[in-house]
Amino acid sequence: MGCRPVAAFVSIAVSTTGGDARSFLERFYDGIGDLATEYEFSIAGGDTTAWDGPFAVNVCLIGTPVCNSPVLRSGACDGDQLYVTGPLGGSLESGHHLTFVPRLNESRWLAETNCVTSMMDISDGLSLDLHRLCQASGVGATLIAGQIPVSDRVDSEKSAEQRLLHALGDGEDFELLFTVPPTSVADLKRAPFTVHHIGEMCQAGGICLSRNGATENLPMTGWRSF
Amino acid sequence: MGCRPVAAFVSIAVSTTGGDARSFLERFYDGIGDLATEYEFSIAGGDTTAWDGPFAVNVCLIGTPVCNSPVLRSGACDGDQLYVTGPLGGSLESGHHLTFVPRLNESRWLAETNCVTSMMDISDGLSLDLHRLCQASGVGATLIAGQIPVSDRVDSEKSAEQRLLHALGDGEDFELLFTVPPTSVADLKRAPFTVHHIGEMCQAGGICLSRNGATENLPMTGWRSF
CATH class of the missing domain: 3.90.650.10 (PurM-like C-terminal domain)
Incomplete structure (x- = not known):
């Protein structure tokens, strides 16, 4: 935590049996585009494929610490x-x-x-x-x-x-x-x-x-x- | 192209209906671990989840150019x-x-x-x-x-x-x-x-x-x- 996002890798598997996903995908990518603009990161890649399973998406977002190092979940102390x-x-x-x-x-x-x-x-x-x-x-x-x-x-x-x-x-x-x-x-x-x-x-x-x-x-x- | 890998983000969705995936996953992560050692990149994160769809995996590998810039598919010239x-x-x-x-x-x-x-x-x-x-x-x-x-x-x-x-x-x-x-x-x-x-x-x-x-x-x- 305590990082700013730098780049997103957006991977999707579209269902070949689930009907036309075009409308959903347009809104999906519009939403990611809006977030990329607001939080100033790039959409840098990802995979696109189709399969006979359900629609699946995976977003990998990489970032860089806003200070010297990220804030971890391991730093809490007695009394905090x-x-x-x-x-x-x-x-x-x-x-x-x-x-x-x-x-x-x-x-x-x-x-x-x-x-x-x-x-x-x-x-x-x-x-x-x-x-x-x-x-x-x-x-x-x-x-x-x-x-x-x-x-x-x-x-x-x-x-x-x-x-x-x-x-x-x-x-x-x-x-x-x-x-x-x-x-x-x-x-x-x-x-x-x-x-x-x-x-x-x-x-x-x-x-x-x-x-x-x-x-x-x-x-x-x-x-x-x- | 012309980059060396730096970090992999490995995301998996295990099928809740497909039986015990433990043996497969152990071999899967062993294989990724071997590649990480051989090609000197980190396994830096990723999502793990379970769903009622089929087993799904997405690997996002980021890298850095070995020279000043990556080699693109857009640089071919007449006569090459x-x-x-x-x-x-x-x-x-x-x-x-x-x-x-x-x-x-x-x-x-x-x-x-x-x-x-x-x-x-x-x-x-x-x-x-x-x-x-x-x-x-x-x-x-x-x-x-x-x-x-x-x-x-x-x-x-x-x-x-x-x-x-x-x-x-x-x-x-x-x-x-x-x-x-x-x-x-x-x-x-x-x-x-x-x-x-x-x-x-x-x-x-x-x-x-x-x-x-x-x-x-x-x-x-x-x-x-x-």
Whole structure:
């Protein structure tokens, strides 16, 4: 994280059995073209083919760090504060996963301000991705249930408990999850975007959820490809 | 062309309905690992996912020119001589398309020797790919039928005419097709690999096959994805 995109390689396999894909492909490449213009990267290549399987696409985006080195998920320390850039949950059901704004500007600001020790985006769910960040950093964490921003994409008629589970495990949010040392927390006040303080890193040994004055183990919910 | 590989991004979609792919994937990644070691590039990333479609893989390989700039397919000139690095035809039927040796060393030597005006690899068939080279360069070409090396992967019991058609249109050969100006032809004698002289570039206007003392238009045979 903390990189600017340089070039995209867009590969597609068009289905020979799925009807005419021309209209879809025109919108697809228009969308990629718009992003390339906005975020100043090139569409540098990729494969195009056809097969009798379903439509498939793979985009490989390469970039370069905005500072000296990228911000990894392995730098979080005991005592760091945990933040997220936006509300979570309900992405797949609402179609948000196809229309979200990539947090490139936010990632760049955080890297340039040099206030983050670790950063990743939430693609498979806050809980699962936080477990990965903790494992890579060799630390534990405590999430504060009442401070986790639940998206209004999650059905408001569901119970608070159910809504929290959506925020923890739905995934496809593509918000930034990052850690800030206590000495840099004040820097975040100058951030030109919203940040939500959702917890704190601790020594390795447990990843917990704190609510109603009690602490419980955080189940590792989220999307698993395998 | 004329580049050395730097990094590969390997993306796979494993079929959830196709049985256990573990053994195949181990051999697949072993093979990529061997190539990465031999040709000195990194396996720098890629996506892994599972879906209910067939197994799918996409490899994006980025590189850097061995000289000042890459050798393009657009540099061929009227009078340049046309060469290929190896025999053609029968690749898909014989399985050669899964075991071929990428012509990276040959490409590098040709670029460093600075003797080529254009270069591409033959993936979709000599005839179709030569048409593309001619179109990009704004020239025509004459292939000399009797000098086109037909691979012994092509059934030897077929007629000479049929064997030639395989060499022209089968594709998946992954040999280099390149053009050399008359003043640089002598440099090729020092090449530490075999080259086959198969024709000559001419002014735009026709791509022809010369045989038995006559010249005919070269049909644009080859693999077309769409």
